[in-house]
Amino acid sequence: MTTSSDVRLSALPPASGHAGLRGVIASEFTKIRSVRSTYWTIAALIIVSVGIAALVGFGIANNIQNQPWNKAGTDGTQSILIPFFELGQLIIAVIGAMAITSEYSTGMIRTSLTAMPRRGTVYLGKLIVLTVVSLVISLVTSFLAFFVGSLTLSGSGVAGSLFHNVTVPMGVNMSPPKGGPGNGPPNYTFVGQLTITPAHVLTAIVGCALFVTVVSLIAFGLGAIIRHTAGAITSAIGLMFVLSIIIQILPDNWRWDIMRFFPDAAGRVISVTLPGQQNPHLWSTWPQFLVTVTWAAVLVIVGGYLFRKRDA
Secondary structure, three states: OOOHHHHHHHOOOOOOOOOOHHHHHHHHHHHHHHOHHHHHHHHHHHHHHHHHHHHHHHHHHHHHHHOHHHHOOOOHHHHHHHHHHHHHHHHHHHHHHHHHHHHHHHOHHHHHHHHOOOHHHHHHHHHHHHHHHHHHHHHHHHHHHHHHHHHHOOOOOOOOOOOOOEEEEEEEEEEOOOOOOOOOOOEEEEEEEEEEOHHHHHHHHHHHHHHHHHHHHHHHHHHHHHOOHHHHHHHHHHHHHHHHHHHHHOOHHHHHHHHOOOOOOHHHHHOOOOOOOOOOOOOOHHHHHHHHHHHHHHHHHHHHHHHHHOOO
């Protein structure tokens, strides 16, 4: 004789497969896009980066119009990208930290680990989702900042281009006006020239986006280690900004040797588009960027180890 409970059980589909990385990634995407703070943070990143890039561009264009000799050695592309990779990394660090710490603050991490007991898979899923989201946002913001900033630089002669070469004077010789100081603008003669190619500009735009993305991974690793949102964000700010300020008091003969190994140093070279104008104390673009990547990798690995070993 078949009971009603047997009928109900037999109506259920047979269990098949098991939860894996694909399911975790789908879950993490749902989490990150269902939190209102994610959208506010992304909006702040875009508004700040693009808005200040426009203001910087207007300022440079106005300065060159009034004092045309200031055109010499001006890297317009770097100037309009500075708000993005300097302030943008502060904002993206919030997303990076909250990608893992928010579940600890709400206690949802226990639910996540109950649904998916394989902690390594959960950690990897969070890391993949954060990397994809940060990279897409950073690339979009970097290109927007460049195009908007370049529009405000129009006519200044220092705006780089993705479509053609741009020539900028290397230096300038100045001399007092005829009749002496106070009798009109000084005389000036440009000396040499630097050619900014589309490859230089593209490297700066994409490089800045990659740099900001890696900063989000640094914040993620710190979040996995500290497991506290405010603590992780503060630590990321300290690592990317405060330490580099502190070491300025060190003697010059070895201060720059230390600076090369700091994660923020890549921002000083990766945005430069004028050939030969990078900081001589630092490595070239991609070796210096590799230092930042190494910091992120170490913190993410340590965070992953602790994520697996500690209690939720």
